Amino acid sequence: MMLPLLPPLPVVMPLTIAALLLAFSHVLPRPVPDAVALFATVMAGGVCLAMLGPALHAPLVYWFGGWVPRHGFPIGIGFYVDPPSAAMGVFIAVLFTAALVFSWGYYDEVHAHFHVLMLLFLAGMIGFCLTHDLFDMFVWFEVISVAAYALTGYQLRVSALEGAINFTIVNSIGSYLFLAGIGLVYIRIGALDFSALEQGMRQATPDMVARGGFVLVATGLLIKAAQVPFHFWLSDAHAVAPSPVSVIFSGVMVALGMFGLAKLCWTVFLPAGELTQGVRHFLLGMGIVTVLLGGLMALSQRHLKRLLAFSTISHTGMLLIGLASFRPQGLAGLFVYLVGHGLVKGALFMISGILLATRGGIDELGLRGAGRPIWPAGLAMAAGGVLLAGLPFGLMGQGDDYISAPLRHSLGGIVPFAIVFGAACTAGAVLRAAGRIFLGLGPVAGEEERGPTDEEAEKADRPLWLMLWPAVILLLLSLIVPNGANAFLTGLVRDWLPPESANLTTGAPMLQKPPHDPAAWFGLPAALALAAFDLMRHRLPAWFVGMVDKMKNPLLRYLQAAHSGDVRDYVAWAAFGLATFAVVWNI
Numbered sequence: 001m002m003l004p005l006l007p008p009l010p011v012v013m014p015l016t017i018a019a020l021l022l023a024f025s026h027v028l029p030r031p032v033p034d035a036v037a038l039f040a041t042v043m044a045g046g047v048c049l050a051m052l053g054p055a056l057h058a059p060l061v062y063w064f065g066g067w068v069p070r071h072g073f074p075i076g077i078g079f080y081v082d083p084p085s086a087a088m089g090v091f092i093a094v095l096f097t098a099a100l101v102f103s104w105g106y107y108d109e110v111h112a113h114f115h116v117l118m119l120l121f122l123a124g125m126i127g128f129c130l131t132h133d134l135f136d137m138f139v140w141f142e143v144i145s146v147a148a149y150a151l152t153g154y155q156l157r158v159s160a161l162e163g164a165i166n167f168t169i170v171n172s173i174g175s176y177l178f179l180a181g182i183g184l185v186y187i188r189i190g191a192l193d194f195s196a197l198e199q200g201m202r203q204a205t206p207d208m209v210a211r212g213g214f215v216l217v218a219t220g221l222l223i224k225a226a227q228v229p230f231h232f233w234l235s236d237a238h239a240v241a242p243s244p245v246s247v248i249f250s251g252v253m254v255a256l257g258m259f260g261l262a263k264l265c266w267t268v269f270l271p272a273g274e275l276t277q278g279v280r281h282f283l284l285g286m287g288i289v290t291v292l293l294g295g296l297m298a299l300s301q302r303h304l305k306r307l308l309a310f311s312t313i314s315h316t317g318m319l320l321i322g323l324a325s326f327r328p329q330g331l332a333g334l335f336v337y338l339v340g341h342g343l344v345k346g347a348l349f350m351i352s353g354i355l356l357a358t359r360g361g362i363d364e365l366g367l368r369g370a371g372r373p374i375w376p377a378g379l380a381m382a383a384g385g386v387l388l389a390g391l392p393f394g395l396m397g398q399g400d401d402y403i404s405a406p407l408r409h410s411l412g413g414i415v416p417f418a419i420v421f422g423a424a425c426t427a428g429a430v431l432r433a434a435g436r437i438f439l440g441l442g443p444v445a446g447e448e449e450r451g452p453t454d455e456e457a458e459k460a461d462r463p464l465w466l467m468l469w470p471a472v473i474l475l476l477l478s479l480i481v482p483n484g485a486n487a488f489l490t491g492l493v494r495d496w497l498p499p500e501s502a503n504l505t506t507g508a509p510m511l512q513k514p515p516h517d518p519a520a521w522f523g524l525p526a527a528l529a530l531a532a533f534d535l536m537r538h539r540l541p542a543w544f545v546g547m548v549d550k551m552k553n554p555l556l557r558y559l560q561a562a563h564s565g566d567v568r569d570y571v572a573w574a575a576f577g578l579a580t581f582a583v584v585w586n587i
Contacts, residue, residue: 006051007062007079010044010089011127018119025112031105033112038100040119044126045093052086056491061132074193080132082495084335088129088259091339094477095251095346096122098470102350103244105462114154114242121147121248128256134185134192134217137260138178141224145171148253151245152237163240166567170233173574174223181216184209197268211585214269218261219578225257227320228290229577231313232563232570235297238309243353246305250312251346255338258319262334266496270326282584284324284407288418290317293559295425299530300556302364304352304433308345311388311426315341318422321415322403328497329402329514332489337399340387343478344396348384348430350471351377355437357462364433369440374464378438380471385430387478390423390523392516394479402489405514416519423523428530435535442535486513 017040025033051060060081063069067076100118124143131137149171153164186192188210189200201210223230234254238246294314301307318341322334354377356362359370371378390400400419407415435441482488537545562569 004060004062006047007060007081007130008064009047010093011123011130013044013047014040014119014123014126018116018123021112021119022116025115028112033115034100034104037112037115037119038097038104041093041096041100041122044122045090045097048086048089048093048126051081052083052090055081055083055086056488059495074133074191074196077131077133077136078193079127079130080194081130083492084259084263084496085129087335087492088256089126091342092122092125092129092252095248095342095474098346098350098474099244099247099251101470102247102353102467103242104466106242106244114151117147117151117154118244118248121151121253125252125256128260132194134182134194134197134264136192138175138182141178141220141260142175144253144256145175145224148237148245148249152241154242154245162565163236166565166570167233167237169567170230170570170574171223173571174220174230176220177216177223177578178220181213181218181220184213184216188213194263194267201268212582214264215578215581215585217264219574219581221257221261221264222286222577223257223574224254225261225316225320226254226313227257227286227317228293228313229573231290231294232573234313235306235309235563236565238305238312239303241305243305243349243356246308246349246352247346250308250349251342254312254316255319255342258316258323258334258338262323262331263496265323265326266331266498270498278584280324280326282581283320284415287317287320287324288414290314290320291418291422292317295422296556297559297563298426298429299534300560301429304355304362304364305349307364307429307433308348308352311348311429312341312345314422314426315345315388318400318403318419321407321419322399325403325406327406328493329405330407331493331496333399333402333405335399335492336395336402336489340395340397340399340478343474344384344387347380347471347474347478350467350474351381351384354464354467354471357467358464364436367437368442369437371438372440375438377464377468377471378434380468380475381434381438382431383475385427385434385527386524387475388423388430389427389527390420390520392520393481395481396478397516397520398481398485398513400520401514401516404517408517416517420519420523420526424526424530427523427527431527432531432534435531442537 017036021033021036054060061078062081063076063078065076069075096118100115103114106114121144124140124147128137128140128144131140149164149168152167153161182192185197188207189197191197191200219230223233226234234249238249241249291314294310294312294317298307298310298314301310315337318337319334322330322337324330352362354374355367355371358374359367361367361370387394387396391397392401404416404419432442533540533548
């Protein structure tokens with residue numbers, strides 16, 4: 001009986017509690033804001049979980065203000081809780097819960113500004129997932145962005161403010177593009193609700209105005225998703241954001257851009273037949289380049305947060321590859337990989353925060369051998385590196401299988417190669433850092449010696465177990481693939497599939513578990529080889545080291561120069577990406 005009233009609660013509760021914390025936290029004892037924020041997050045996740053089961057049978061719809069559709073046409077704004085949206089709400093709450101446990105006691109002041117911003121961040125993300133209206137999606141997009149800007153520069157150091165400014169400028173451009181695209185779509189279709197948009201697209205035969213609107217909205221989401229060439233802001237923001245915030249940035253905020261783009265493509269433009277082959281190839285090519293570039297840049301970093309940020313860029317490229325396949329298997333793989341990557345990357349950012357708090361640094365070279373006293377964190381870091389390598393087990397492995405299955409023989413086999421290469425580079429960078437920090441390997445630095453680094457400091461009086469066990473739990477969750485996962489994924493993607501492709505509405509299951517790609521087994525050996533090359537290069541033949549360096553160093557130097565830290569360059573690259581997208585669609 002209460003189900004129709006549930007959809008707004010995961011958003012209303014965090015916002016209400018954030019307002020109360022802001023009003024009364026100055027009179028509350030120090031642990032209370034931590035406990036209250038954690039309670040609000042758990043409750044929001046619990047409501048999303050309660051809606052997930054019923055949503056698998058029929059979406060839950062809530063119309064704000066009682067503005068229900070008239071004659072089948074939406075005139076108000078609603079929350080539409082389908083299985084993907086509810087599942088994303090649960091995942092977001094899980095990651096926020098882990099981040100808040102990790103950050104317990106992180107700040108001494110009792111005014112709870114950090115907790116208020118985190119709850120605002122949480123509410124914006126869940127609202128973004130549940131809304132069924134394009135303009136309302138933009139509103140939640142802005143709520144997420146404002147909270148993220150403030151959290152990036154929260155520590156008010158010069159480097160933090162510089163990173164926050166770069167983040168703000170580039171993502172504000174994405175917001176302007178998003179809003180301009182909404183205007184074009186509304187001019188052409190006369191509606192913003194996703195169901196009405198899809199019907200309007202079918203009936204109106206969209207012209208360049210509607211297509212231009214899609215390009216602008218999609219570009220705004222691609223900027224948030226940090227896809228090449230819109231990715232430059234991410235490493236700057238990650239390098240200076242507090243560690244609990246980086247957990248959310250990499251674990252879920254970047255992936256939300258891909259979630260929003262997937263919802264827009266699958267529920268609006270794909271049913272209308274408006275996604276041309278050229279657009280599909282463009283998105284696929286962008287995903288492949290993102291995977292490769294992110295992997296190469298991760299290898300060249302010595303600052304752990306920058307290293308993990310470029311790893312995130314590489315792995316979000318995998319999400320775009322899954323979307324660009326425009327197959328139900330690719331869509332299912334996007335969801336599975338998104339969750340698996342978010343859990344693993346969240347754990348790795350917690351470990352970087354542990355090193356920063358207990359060892360007083362975040363620089364891989366400066367921390368050589370310093371991690372031995374906290375060796376359990378080293379085991380967790382090595383486990384995270386292995387999981388990034390793309391082995392065919394756990395959530396990331398299963399997501400790999402679903403994403404690569406429809407594309408294994410396309411484009412001359414470049415997709416499987418890119419997947420393995422990106423996984424090997426990102427995993428190799430993490431394993432190299434773990435070997436140097438916790439085992440004291442690598443007395444001679446490799447290419448990462450020229451990578452940028454920053455002086456940072458975080459609160460050091462939190463116990464190791466408090467910071468470590470949320471990371472361990474996230475890693476364990478990333479290994480769980482429950483029985484009946486394929487049936488659940490079938491129900492998960494059903495509501496987003498166009499009627500003509502949804503043959504899983506018949507008795508036969510549509511999503512069969514794809515076979516493991518044999519190439520996936522090469523990821524870990526390649527990662528170990530890359531890590532060993534940098535850590536043991538002083539013991540390798542000089543001619544061999546020189547030959548490898550001569551091959552890779554010019555490319556890495558060019559890539560590092562392109563990531564200049566100058567926001568004007570980042571804006572120019574964003575303009576280039578937008579122009580290329582428009583040309584591909586003949587706009």
